[in-house]
Amino acid sequence: MATAKHSSAAATAPATPGADTAKYQQLEAFLTGLKVDGADLAGRRAVLIPALHRAQEIFSYLPTEVQKFIAAHLNLHVSEVNGVVSFYHYFKTKMSGKHTIEFCLGTACYVRGAAKLIEKAESMLKAKLGETTTDGLFTLGSLRCVGACSLAPVVQIDGKTYGRVTAEQIPAILAEYQK
Amino acid sequence: MTRLATRTDLNQLADSLRQAPAAGAAKPQIFVGMSTCGLASGAGKVYDAIAAALQEKGLADHVQLIKAGCVGLCFAEPTVELQLPNQPIVTLGDVTAERGRQLVDELAANGSFSNPLSVDNAIFKKQVRIALRNCGRIDPEQISDYLRNGGYQMLAKAVFDWQPQDVIDTIKASGLRGRGGGGFPTGVKWQAAQGAAGEIKYIVCNADEGDPGAFMDRSVLEGDPHCVLEAMAVAGRAIGARRGFVYCRAEYPLAVKRLGIAIEQARAMGLLGEKILGSDFAFDIEIKYGAGAFVCGEETSLIHSIEGKRGEPTVKPPFPAERGLWDASTTVNNVETFANIVPILEKGAAWFRSIGTEKSPGTKVFSLAGDIKNVGLAEIPMGMTIQELLYDIGGGSSDGKPIKAVQTGGPSGGCIPSIKFDTPMEYETLTALGSIMGSGGMIVMSEGTSMVKIAHFYLQFTCDESCGKCTPCRIGCKRLHEILDRILKGEGKPEDLTKLEELGNVIKDTALCGLGQTAPNPVLSTLRWFRGEYEECLKRGNRPPTYRIDPVKCVGCHACFKVCPANCIEGKVKQPHTIRQQDCVHCGACFKTCKFDAIARE
Numbered sequence: 097m098a099t100a101k102h103s104s105a106a107a108t109a110p111a112t113p114g115a116d117t118a119k120y121q122q123l124e125a126f127l128t129g130l131k132v133d134g135a136d137l138a139g140r141r142a143v144l145i146p147a148l149h150r151a152q153e154i155f156s157y158l159p160t161e162v163q164k165f166i167a168a169h170l171n172l173h174v175s176e177v178n179g180v181v182s183f184y185h186y187f188k189t190k191m192s193g194k195h196t197i198e199f200c201l202g203t204a205c206y207v208r209g210a211a212k213l214i215e216k217a218e219s220m221l222k223a224k225l226g227e228t229t230t231d232g233l234f235t236l237g238s239l240r241c242v243g244a245c246s247l248a249p250v251v252q253i254d255g256k257t258y259g260r261v262t263a264e265q266i267p268a269i270l271a272e273y274q275k
Numbered sequence: 276m277t278r279l280a281t282r283t284d285l286n287q288l289a290d291s292l293r294q295a296p297a298a299g300a301a302k303p304q305i306f307v308g309m310s311t312c313g314l315a316s317g318a319g320k321v322y323d324a325i326a327a328a329l330q331e332k333g334l335a336d337h338v339q340l341i342k343a344g345c346v347g348l349c350f351a352e353p354t355v356e357l358q359l360p361n362q363p364i365v366t367l368g369d370v371t372a373e374r375g376r377q378l379v380d381e382l383a384a385n386g387s388f389s390n391p392l393s394v395d396n397a398i399f400k401k402q403v404r405i406a407l408r409n410c411g412r413i414d415p416e417q418i419s420d421y422l423r424n425g426g427y428q429m430l431a432k433a434v435f436d437w438q439p440q441d442v443i444d445t446i447k448a449s450g451l452r453g454r455g456g457g458g459f460p461t462g463v464k465w466q467a468a469q470g471a472a473g474e475i476k477y478i479v480c481n482a483d484e485g486d487p488g489a490f491m492d493r494s495v496l497e498g499d500p501h502c503v504l505e506a507m508a509v510a511g512r513a514i515g516a517r518r519g520f521v522y523c524r525a526e527y528p529l530a531v532k533r534l535g536i537a538i539e540q541a542r543a544m545g546l547l548g549e550k551i552l553g554s555d556f557a558f559d560i561e562i563k564y565g566a567g568a569f570v571c572g573e574e575t576s577l578i579h580s581i582e583g584k585r586g587e588p589t590v591k592p593p594f595p596a597e598r599g600l601w602d603a604s605t606t607v608n609n610v611e612t613f614a615n616i617v618p619i620l621e622k623g624a625a626w627f628r629s630i631g632t633e634k635s636p637g638t639k640v641f642s643l644a645g646d647i648k649n650v651g652l653a654e655i656p657m658g659m660t661i662q663e664l665l666y667d668i669g670g671g672s673s674d675g676k677p678i679k680a681v682q683t684g685g686p687s688g689g690c691i692p693s694i695k696f697d698t699p700m701e702y703e704t705l706t707a708l709g710s711i712m713g714s715g716g717m718i719v720m721s722e723g724t725s726m727v728k729i730a731h732f733y734l735q736f737t738c739d740e741s742c743g744k745c746t747p748c749r750i751g752c753k754r755l756h757e758i759l760d761r762i763l764k765g766e767g768k769p770e771d772l773t774k775l776e777e778l779g780n781v782i783k784d785t786a787l788c789g790l791g792q793t794a795p796n797p798v799l800s801t802l803r804w805f806r807g808e809y810e811e812c813l814k815r816g817n818r819p820p821t822y823r824i825d826p827v828k829c830v831g832c833h834a835c836f837k838v839c840p841a842n843c844i845e846g847k848v849k850q851p852h853t854i855r856q857q858d859c860v861h862c863g864a865c866f867k868t869c870k871f872d873a874i875a876r877e
Contacts, residue, residue, distance in 0.1 A: 138601055141583035145566055149525070183585040183742070184566035186525050202487030203682065203718045204644035206732050240567060242526055243490030244312050245644035246349030246651060257315045 157188040193228040193235040202241030205249040216263040278545040292423040304358040310345035310497040318353035324372035328379035344498020346411035347652030366394040406614035410498030418540040421501040429620040442513040448624035450636040455609030456713040458702040467596040471604035476516035482523040485569040486685030489716030491640040492610035496530035500537035506616035511558040519560040569740035574607040588788035631657035635701040646721035662696040684713025687793035689800025709800035726805040731759040733797035748791030751782040819861035826851035828873035835865035
């Protein structure tokens with residue numbers, strides 16, 4: 097494993113609350129398992145995106161500390177890691193609420209009324225797309241086309257797909273999670 | 276699973292698989308479509324119910340129950356297909372667990388299915404299935420299913436019988452063009468890669484299907500992953516590459532899973548990896564995940580993303596065939612393009628050329644979505660008219676009203692108005708209409724859709740997805756979006772339409788990559804075909820449309836009266852109705868309901 101040359105962070109878990117230690121260990125095990133050659137810059141870069149995917153699975157988002165941690169482990173500059181994180185939509189840098197509601201913004205969903213669903217949810221939860229409700233229960237997000245256009249408009253809550261949703265159904269769907 | 280050490284092993288296994296289920300042809304088969312749409316609609320429960328019922332009736336050994344991919348009838352999911360020996364296959368739509376049990380009961384009682392409610396066969400009649408040939412007909416998680424149908428035979432031929440140049444010559448002669456949208460001749464691409472300098476070469480399969488509304492690549496990967504793997508290995512043999520990558524969107528978890536299983540099985544059988552079928556040829560495939568960036572569908576961006584960088588495009592030339600992944604020659608082809616390779620090698624270039632048109636041979640898979648009755652996938656010969664696809668296969672609009680326009684090619688494409696629906700679909704004809712073939716996404720829009728809003732929607736998408744590297748796309752699209760914004764708000768200026776056109780054309784000419792160059796298409800094409808709507812918008816601005824009933828055309832059917840949520844329509848049956856404008860909420864329900872074209876929208 098390469099040692100940190102550029103990054104300011106050490107390749108160990110930063111002093112964070114105890115619950116995260118296990119998560120950092122999990123991530124470290126994954127990074128060590130990649131067995132990249134420290135001298136091979138292209139090889140270290142090539143595993144960056146898989147590493148970020150894994151880290152987001154573990155932490156549910158990619159806070160700066162996690163980005164630094166990965167940068168140090170792969171001996172990449174933290175700015176390069178951040179550049180990649182900020183480029184791709186899939187990587188999130190903010191913590192999400194307990195449940196994530198995502199609205200498909202594909203064309204088929206748009207044509208079949210996705211905008212109305214968003215309006216309804218935003219007004220009900222008093223949060224905009226990309227925001228988390230003040231009680232931390234829901235994060236509203238958008239989804240790139242999931243390719244399930246026959247079910248348009250599509251809403252996913254925590255990965256569960258709701259198809260052919262109407263604005264009238266939104267309160268009932270949200271109620272399932274508000275219990 | 277034993278490793279196939281020689282070609283003879285492969286042939287023996289394929290033969291034994293064909294004969295093995297001694298009842299093979301004589302056994303009734305039940306296919307349950309278990310792709311993303313099917314599973315979301317409850318195909319899992321249907322499968323479990325049928326499996327349990329088969330057990331209960333003691334039929335488990337006499338009926339073959341297959342977890343298949345999707346047949347493309349997304350509107351009717353979950354779908355089940357029934358194949359009785361020596362009978363045509365019957366497709367059932369909207370199957371419930373209860374209906375699944377009934378089917379087994381009928382089979383147990385009569386040995387057949389009585390009066391199954393079938394999906395209209397007309398949907399399939401006009402289709403020619405090459406890329407989707409196996410989708411829904413085999414179990415994608417069983418390599419044996421693929422092998423039974425002649426799988427990996429073309430790889431064996433490419434390794435043992437043919438010279439690499441033979442393969443390239445056949446693909447060149449077939450006239451196959453890139454199905455991801457560009458339409459570049461695949462054979463020419465392969466030839467360039469074969470002739471490129473350097474020892475190390477790569478094959479990349481572009482499965483970053485980012486166009487909203489396109490899902491044919493997902494369907495192929497979920498329904499028939501081996502056909503892509505075999506084609507990639509053949510390409511590797513022809514070009515001289517030893518490694519391949521499938522770059523797949525993270526939004527397609529099931530496709531990634533099935534692809535992973537397929538790769539493992541092919542490796543275990545010695546069809547990928549070192550010494551394929553005992554020869555000196557080695558080729559292996561890895562899956563690389565996208566992370567949600569539309570621009571990564573562009574080949575140079577995709578290559579940078581595999582390298583672990585920001586997925587920004589670079590100027591071509593050098594083309595990837597000369598200098599691509601890690602500066603080595605790289606051949607990037609789309610999933611559907613690869614899905615065509617094996618059939619071409621099997622049946623020959625002349626056969627492929629006999630389908631489709633002179634300039635665009637073969638078929639194209641289209642995904643029909645939006646306001647259309649039969650949402651789903653249709654693989655049709657090139658040259659079919661838009662009209663035939665929309666009405667004969669798509670079944671017309673979902674509400675029975677005439678279709679206003681279709682949008683092809685996603686955010687890079689344009690809107691085609693109904694007056695041009697008699698155009699035969701080829702790469703060139705669609706380009707001439709200001710759209711593109713693109714990956715084959717086809718969004719259908721019925722009367723109620725505002726074309727200005729559609730253009731605005733796509734521009735929003737492009738602004739969000741612009742990688743920011745080149746100025747024309749980064750700033751130009753933003754400006755286009757702002758102009759559309761103010762037109763929609765009612766603050767448009769008369770000169771705005773000319774500005775949109777000028778700016779759109781500048782972006783087309785100057786943007787760095789294919790996506791930037793095509794980004795203004797939705798605006799330019801709607802301006803070209805629906806200029807009236809823009810002008811109306813300039814005049815009307817943000818004011819919602821007014822609906823008026825034409826007293827001459829109104830027959831007094833009372834239908835609008837019934838649907839009006841504001842109860843603001845007055846009139847007696849068989850007498851012309853009127854709308855009380857002060858109470859109207861401008862919802863358009865009456866307009867959509869009227870079958871006599873008696874309601875005007877202003």
